[in-house]
Amino acid sequence: MTPAPPPPNDDELPPPPSDMAEETNYYPGIKIKKSGTFATLRRAVTIFEKDLRTMAKHGLISSVVLLIFLALIFYIASYTMTFALTFEFDEGGEGMSIPGATENVPPVADAGTYGTMDAGDTITLDASGSTDNAEIVYYIWNFRDSERDIELYGETAQYTFMAAGTYNINLVVVDSSWNMDEDETIITVMSTGIDTEMPTSSPSFISDINAGSIVSFDGSGSYDDVGVINYTWTFYDYRDVALYGVSPEYRFQNAGSYWVSLTVRDASGNIGQNGFNVNVMQNGDDYSQPEARISTDELVSQGDTVTLDATESWDDRGIVAYTWYVKQNATIMVYTGETAIFTADHWGPYDVTLVVRDDAGNAMGTDTMIIALPLGIDVDAIPWTATPFGQDVSFNLLTFAYGAALLASVIYTGGLFAKGFAHEIQKGTLKILFFGPISVTTMIFSKILYPIVVGPIFIFPLALISLSPFDQSANDILMITLVSYILAVLTMVSAAYGSCLIYFGAKRMVLKPTVVSRMFMYLSLIGTMTVFEWLSFLFDQWFKTSYWGDLYLSHGPTIAIFSPFHQGGVLLSNMMTGSEKVPDWGMFIIPVLLIVLGVLASRKLYPDLFTRE
Structure with missing residues (x-):
């Protein structure tokens, strides 16, 4: 087999075509492009x-x-949380949800201890011993004196007990989150001097009268061994009424039955009580009572203008009189008309009573409560x-x-x-x-x-x-x-x-x-921190211990910050x-x-x- 000839030397190779050499001069050089930033x-x-x-x-x-x-x-x-985050205020069997509670730890009310005092002395009721984890903002003192409901307000309140007797004083305290607590104390008022004989209350009885009549009460038949110095007449005409003197007058506009009590007191503080019933008859043949209905906002903010509306009230022969009683603390405001407007200048509860009356004197009343929330609290939203x-x-x-x-x-x-x-x-x-x-x-x-x-x-x-x-x-x-x-x-x-x-x-x-x-x-x-602390609270509640809460206090914040x-x-x-x-x-x-x-x-x-x- 004949071997293949060796390849020719480079100098023996023929040159490339002239036109090819010229074309190669037009090709650009190769460039390498790296990946861009994006x-x-x-x-x-x-x-x-x-x-x-x-x-x-x-x-x-x-x-x-x-x-x-x-x-x-x-x-x-x-939705479930809304019930836990609102304060349920129970008034007349109807609950009212009030936003604004930032905690639910109730205060501890302390009405104090007072013992015995003499009739005619002024006493200072002091609730400064009451405590709360936040702040107590409302103090209400309640008791009865001579058949009257007495309400006093404030951490301290003064009152003069003129009549001898034993008084059960109730204190209700409310904190800034609407949590409440109450306490009761007893004050014994002794008659002064050597006179211990009780006077005799002997009011003159009044026969049936027609609605709109003016009645003159007569307590001149009352007597005491040393003399009666005070006559107090009390009854309820859709609000507490108190009259003073031997023969005060009063116009009974509303038909109904009224129990009138006369309390008489002598100079030593001894008292005597008696009472009688006054029947006020309607005029004419209209025996149907009207129906009173109130339409208003139950939650407002302090300083808001509140409109009271009775347009939904009804009577078969028409309503001729609308009377509004608005009570805030010890102040009672009276308005008339189908609608009434007042300003909630103070925060807290406003007790509203509407009395409607027809031409025959038939009357009907209804109550509601308006809560004025402190400034800065949205009445519609639960605060964060x-x-x-x-x-x-x-x-x-x-x-x-x-x-x-x-x-x-x-x-x-x-x-x-x-x-x-x-x-x-x-x-x-x-x-x-x-x-x-x-x-x-x-x-x-x-x-x-x-x-x-x-x-x-x-x-x-x-x-x-x-x-x-x-x-x-x-x-x-x-x-x-x-x-x-x-x-x-x-x-x-x-x-x-x-x-x-x-x-x-x-x-x-x-x-x-x-x-x-x-x-x-x-x-x-x-x-x-939220989960750690929340679990600690649950564990302590479950096991009735304080171990997990102590563990959180020692290590919780350190773990949470990471x-x-x-x-x-x-x-x-x-x-x-x-x-x-x-x-x-x-x-x-x-x-x-x-x-x-x-x-x-x-x-x-x-x-x-x-x-x-």
Whole structure:
């Protein structure tokens, strides 16, 4: 076999065609272009668009179902909380819910001890021994004297007991959150001098009269061994009436039966009592009573103008007179007319009585109570500081609202994020972290984009619906939800990059990112002061101990400050209630470090994954 000839030398090769050589001069030089700064972001958005379509197809229905379910559960919880966060004032068997309670620890009333005193002496009733964990703002003293109901107001009150006898003095104290307590004391009033004989009360009886008649009472038949010095006539004509003197006069406008009591007193304080019945007859053949109805706002603010409306009152032949009695403390204001207007100058209860009368003298009365709330309290909304557990436990409406918004944010942000990673794991495409032309940051960021963008669609409506029973401002609720959402996103992102850090540090998938994310969130939640303190309170109530509360006092604040969720609560407390507490912004270094170190570690360990597109 003949061997192949050797190749010719270079100088023996023919030159290239002249036209080819000229054309080569027109080709530009080859330039290498590196990946741009935003290449990862652009790639992540591309993946996000694909995931958005996939997740919308498979996860939209389940997200909507979850929204409806959580809205129902959260709304029921909020509706239940309204009963715990309002003060139920019981008047005449009808309850009235009053907002404004910031704690429910009742005060302790102390009416004091007084013993025995002489008739005619003035005594000072002193309730300064009463205590409360907040502030006592209302003192009411009640007792009866000579068939009259006496009410005095204030921490101290003076009263002169002219008649001898034993008096049961009742004290009711009310604190700034409408919690009440009462105490009773006994005062014995002795007659003065050597005269111990009781006078005899002997009023002249009055026969039946017609409505509108003027009656002259006569107590001249009363007598005493040393002389009667005081005549007090008392009866009830839709309000307490007290007349003084031997022969006072009174016009009975309203038909009905009246028990009139005469109390006579001598100079030593000895008293005698007697009474009789006055029947006031209607005029004509109209025997039907009218019906009195009051329409007004039961809750107002101090300084508001209150309109009393009796237009719904009714009578078969027409109402000719409307009389309003408005009692605030010891002051009684009288108004006439179908409507009446007064100004609630003082905060507290206003007792309102309406009496309607027809032309025949038939009358009917009805009562209601108006509560004037102190300035600064919204009559329609429960304040953010309202709590059912007392000031020693920092669990209030703001805590409840923040917890609900935070739970909704964690469920949707964390749930959608975890679902995105689970989707990749199930498809087996997580191998792309090693072998595909895509960076680790691109993969993680694309999965974070979905819950960040889609989560608020469900989170914000859920918060508005679930917190609607409190009648708080929508702007306040959105602010609470926004803070919760941002912190949930921060926690989720830091957990994702923390997972990335663990994953690449160990060069193998020790824990799935979803597991690490959940662990991070759960630990952060458990570490909050609210949860820690709330659990401590429950445990102590359950086991009848103080161990868990002491544990919280010793270690709770230290654990809580490491949670970004707790710092969000501190921020909201300052913004919504003016607590003047400043968040420890240094605690946010932890999630930021997880993000930064996660990115840096993956870049250092696998730099080639960050340069390919």
